[in-house]
Amino acid sequence: MNSNVRMTKIVLVGTKDNMKETIDILHSLKIIHIIDFKEHDETFEVGKSLGEVAIFSELLISIRSLLHKFDNGLGNIKATYTKSEVSRNLEKEVFETENIIKGYSEKIGKIDSVLKEIENIESIGELKGIGIEKKIISSVNNLISSKSQLEAYRTELKDQMDAIIEQESIHLLQYEDFLSNEIEKMEAPLRFTTTKNTFLIEGWIPENKYQDIKSILKKKFNNRVTIDKVKFSHNEDVPIEFKHPIPIKPFELLLELFEYPKTKEIDPTFAIFITFPLFYGIMLGDIGYGLTIFFTSLFMKTKFKTEGWGMILGILEYSSLYTIIFGIIYGEFFGFGIFHFLGIDKIFGLQMPVLNRITDFMPIMILSMAIGIFHILLGLSFGFINHYRNHNLKKAILEKGSWIMLIFSIIFLTINIYMSGPFFYIGISLFLTSIILLIIGEGFIGLIHIFSLMSNILSYLRLMAIGLSSVGIAIVINSIVTKVIFPKGGVFILLGYIVLIGGHMGNILLGIIASFLHALRLHYVEFFTKFYEGGGVKYKPFGT
Amino acid sequence: MEQLIIAIVVLSSVISVIATGFAAAWAEKHIGSAAVGAITEKEELFSKGLVLTVIPETIVIFGLTVSLVLLFVVLPQLL
Structure with a gap:
């Protein structure tokens, strides 16, 4: 299962006068993963940034704070522009916009305070009675009558401001994008190795892109900037770029949240793709909840288009499909027994529901343990392969094989209780062998880990327990509504529906998170503790 | 005597849920506050903090399992 893009290490060398152009090209190609240069000495030193980064950064900060103030959900507009469009008087334009917006909001603020004063006067009520001069009273009344006029003026100003904001924020987004790119380019030399007249970039690129970049550089610079492959050992931190098929892609997120795999490690994304939604489905298992989550995540996908959200919602979609499948197995629809309600007893000769989570919790408990044992065995076999690849067969057998044998011996000993046959002897001999291997492999300390293995397997009981609590809450909500609130009739019917919808919404939310x-x-x-080391580097090309 | 034993079994199942519930909550309280502290320093730790915070929930799951076994496996044999 090696599903990574093959990387190759390169060194790019050129004369300093070509550096700026080279950076521009690399930035637009977006394929080189630069290794930061760290150990400088007398001849080699870190490069200096190009131009005045400080001015650009300051401008960028003021643009961002302006955009932050606008805060009108424009975050996803892709800034498209050509370089010439970005005016040279960028700074001036930004400050002008800032001032215009400031002027508007000051005016609106003043009107607001006047309106507030008028309201105060109004709330005092009739002024005649308290001995105020007639002249003043009439002018105050004039003021009060102009209130609606002021309000209209205020909305007019507000509309004008919003129009300017809408118009300007697209520009500002473009500038923001442009500036951050420029700053990245200007600061790039800080990651290079330089001597007095040359610069050198060390980095990684996908192997199949090597010829492209080489020919591009050759055409442009004609050997004054050259690129070459360098030998590297596989112990180096080769950056990882997955190439999974699209259905599996969302589950990369779960690896990213943890740690990226090392180069020679097994990539567990496919295993997660199978087991994660399965576990989720077993725990939530309800047709109604599954459908709700499925359609909600489909809807949210149209609203939140960033990569991270896409991945989370993708995972939720798969998980909700499994939730529906297990909902059918459990026969639950928002906590109601759906098959009982519809009067269906059997489908294809199967008693429906196949499992009832409240009464048949023992079978589900055993199923959870079995899944746990299988899952841990899978993890251990991954660990076996990893050890075999990175070390040797002996280490793999001593450290991972022994655990696998131990689990099998427990399985055989369990079978022995229910069936006759040679299972007992197979189990005992496996057990003893595994203990000996364990002691050789990990010392007597290894024996203590047997308990942690047990607690790991028992931990899978949560597949049953979380589900039980979720269905428990659902049933409580349903019975409160149908048995206590509805029989009272009248207004209580409405109240019952409110409790029903609110309760199930809360339970779905809890169910999703838990x-x-x-x-x-x-x-x-x-x-992961059975095989995964992690600590790999993500492939992050310059310019993205 | 019989009734006393039944009462003890029921009581044990109750205690196992209550005690483990408290234990899990107590552990989570400490981990949670530490996790929030870490997240304010470094926002990327959010996911790790979240996962670490739910780790002690295993305790209460064990408690729940024990109580279910007591109620639905041990108790029927006594009745």
């Missing part, structure tokens, strides 16, 4: 976190935890704590 199931997600616990499925995640089962992967991070129980599964």
